[in-house]
Amino acid sequence: MLDKIGIAKRIAQELKDNTYVNLGIGIPTLVANYVPKGISVEFQSENGVLGMGPFPFEGQEDADLINAGKQTITALDGAVYFDSATSFAMIRGKHVQLTVLGAMEVSEKGDIANWKIPGKMVKGMGGAMDLVASAENIIVAMMHTNKKGESKILTKCSLPLTGVSCVKKIITNLAVLEVMPQGGFKLLERAPGVSVEQIKSATEGSLLIQGSIPEMQLH
Amino acid sequence: MITKVVSNVQKALEGVADNMTLMIGGFGLCGIPENSIAELVAKGTKNLTCISNNAGVDNFGLGLLLQKKQIKKMISSYVGENDEFERQMLSGELEVDLIPQGSLAERCRAGGAGIPAFYTPAGFGTEVAVGKEVREFNGKAHILESALTADFAIVKAWKGDHAGNLIFKATAKNFNPVMAMAGKITIAEVEELVPVGELSPNEIHTPGIFVQRIFKGELFEKRIEQRTVQSIL
Numbered sequence: 001m002l003d004k005i006g007i008a009k010r011i012a013q014e015l016k017d018n019t020y021v022n023l024g025i026g027i028p029t030l031v032a033n034y035v036p037k038g039i040s041v042e043f044q045s046e047n048g049v050l051g052m053g054p055f056p057f058e059g060q061e062d063a064d065l066i067n068a069g070k071q072t073i074t075a076l077d078g079a080v081y082f083d084s085a086t087s088f089a090m091i092r093g094k095h096v097q098l099t100v101l102g103a104m105e106v107s108e109k110g111d112i113a114n115w116k117i118p119g120k121m122v123k124g125m126g127g128a129m130d131l132v133a134s135a136e137n138i139i140v141a142m143m144h145t146n147k148k149g150e151s152k153i154l155t156k157c158s159l160p161l162t163g164v165s166c167v168k169k170i171i172t173n174l175a176v177l178e179v180m181p182q183g184g185f186k187l188l189e190r191a192p193g194v195s196v197e198q199i200k201s202a203t204e205g206s207l208l209i210q211g212s213i214p215e216m217q218l219h
Numbered sequence: 220m221i222t223k224v225v226s227n228v229q230k231a232l233e234g235v236a237d238n239m240t241l242m243i244g245g246f247g248l249c250g251i252p253e254n255s256i257a258e259l260v261a262k263g264t265k266n267l268t269c270i271s272n273n274a275g276v277d278n279f280g281l282g283l284l285l286q287k288k289q290i291k292k293m294i295s296s297y298v299g300e301n302d303e304f305e306r307q308m309l310s311g312e313l314e315v316d317l318i319p320q321g322s323l324a325e326r327c328r329a330g331g332a333g334i335p336a337f338y339t340p341a342g343f344g345t346e347v348a349v350g351k352e353v354r355e356f357n358g359k360a361h362i363l364e365s366a367l368t369a370d371f372a373i374v375k376a377w378k379g380d381h382a383g384n385l386i387f388k389a390t391a392k393n394f395n396p397v398m399a400m401a402g403k404i405t406i407a408e409v410e411e412l413v414p415v416g417e418l419s420p421n422e423i424h425t426p427g428i429f430v431q432r433i434f435k436g437e438l439f440e441k442r443i444e445q446r447t448v449q450s451i452l
Contacts, residue, residue: 046320047246048393055449063249063441064377064391070247070300070444081389083396083424084246084272085328088321092339111344122308122317123299129347130321133340164344 002173002191002216007141009034009218011100011171014139015041022046022091022131024101025069027141031100042078044096046127048087051079068127091127092134099135101128103142103167105157108205110167110179112140113159125162132163144172144202151204153177153185175199176216177207184208189216220415223383223407223433228258231406231434235264235371242327242367242398243271243281244374247300247444250391251280252375252408254436260287268292270327270367272320272394274304279442285313294367296320300444319347322364324397330366331400331429338363372402375436376425379409380418383427392424399429408436 002010008030015021015031017039023029032054035041043052045067052067053074061072075081090096105113112132115125132138145151153170170177176189184206187199190213200207225231232255235241245251259267260283267290274295275282282301284290292314298304307313318326319341329337338361342348352363374395377388385407387395399405412435 045390047249048390055447057451058448061443061446061448062389063443064389066247066249066390066444070249071447072443072445073447075389081387081392083387083392084320084324084394085397088324092321092341116346119309122305122315124295124297124317125319125347126297127320129319129345130339130341133343161345 019097021098026102028100110165113157116160132166140170144174220382239370240268242369242372244395246393255373265289266291270294274298274301326367327397327401330368336365372398372405378411383430384423385425407433
């Protein structure tokens with residue numbers, strides 16, 4: 001079973017050389033810490049910066065330089081700042097090659113719900129709807145089950161949707177899953193120490209298991 | 220050159236009245252017009268409709284107006300940092316329109332640019348699409364979103380000149396340029412106010428044509444919401 005850092009490390013393996021990537025708040029932001037050696041990736045933050053760098057050292061925080069999660073960051077050489085309309089032009093216009101974001105629920109049709117629990121939690125969707133509606137490549141980072149042990153990988157989402165038929169790949173604390181074009185999840189990898197049986201019982205949606213399922217290779 | 224300078228925040232906010240629609244720049248607490256917000260609290264202007272990406276935190280930014288119940292309706296994309304906001308919303312005291320951040324930005328830009336409506340894929344198939352026209356382009360569904368304008372747009376910039384030209388710093392830019400375009404009257408509060416000629420035309424971000432009043436803010440706290448650092452190993 002993986003923790004948040006393990007999920008971030010596995011997602012970082014999906015990064016491709018010379019691409020622009022948007023990381024959502026939560027687990028996705030951790031991906032920036034594990035970019036594989038030898039590949040060049042530029043991180044875009046929806047609030048208006050490209051070339052986002054790591055957190056600053058103590059005493060060097062700049063109130064005017066934050067990421068989408070309102071955390072203080074730095075900017076690398078070659079970075080650029082722009083307004084919110086330009087930011088979402090990059091996102092909607094498919095200039096960002098990969099989007100990584102969290103989810104509360106994902107359905108076997110590729111629907112995603114990550115912004116509202118009616119009557120309880122209504123923080124808002126932020127840029128998530130723009131991101132999922134436009135991205136070529138979406139990877140969802142999430143826990144396979146909720147705190148009560150109920151599956152979050154479902155036949156149909158019960159919570160208000162962020163987007164429809166948009167998720168392609170999901171990386172959880174238990175597994176790597178793919179959403180198939182015809183619908184249904186396909187199991188690609190098991191987290192270290194996790195069995196296919198564990199994954200099956202944690203997955204409510206339809207799950208295709210073909211052949212022997214390899215374990216994730218994390219260094 | 221046409222001059223836009225006003226001497227203080229009181230003069231800058233003259234005419235901002237109850238029941239108006241205001242656009243307020245900023246992302247979280249970054250790039251917010253702090254002095255104008257403090258003046259709105261002091262004036263007690265109420266029944267406001269505020270268009271702003273976020274609602275500040277409980278005791279800073281727009282949170283100050285929410286605490287005093289001066290806001291009737293918020294149009295935002297994310298309000299997660301403000302417990303008072305969530306409480307007022309869940310209890311029905313506050314009307315809220317949550318809209319996708321990209322659509323919010325583009326609706327402001329369109330409002331300033333004379334584009335009454337546009338199609339976007341964001342929100343199709345979700346609550347956001349309810350009641351909106353849908354049209355297919357290139358085999359993909361899009362929803363029709365309308366432009367947003369405001370009685371007053373209040374923006375914050377790093378530097379401005381007497382003609383109202385503005386330069387923003389780092390991520391404090393965010394919604395300020397597009398909201399500056401969309402206000403019937405745009406008020407710019409700046410950290411540094413300089414005579415015309417000091418800002419290079421090559422470096423100006425927002426042309427002064429969009430700005431009607433500019434003043435130098437007296438005090439900028441520039442509060443940090445999440446101070447995150449890496450340790451020196």
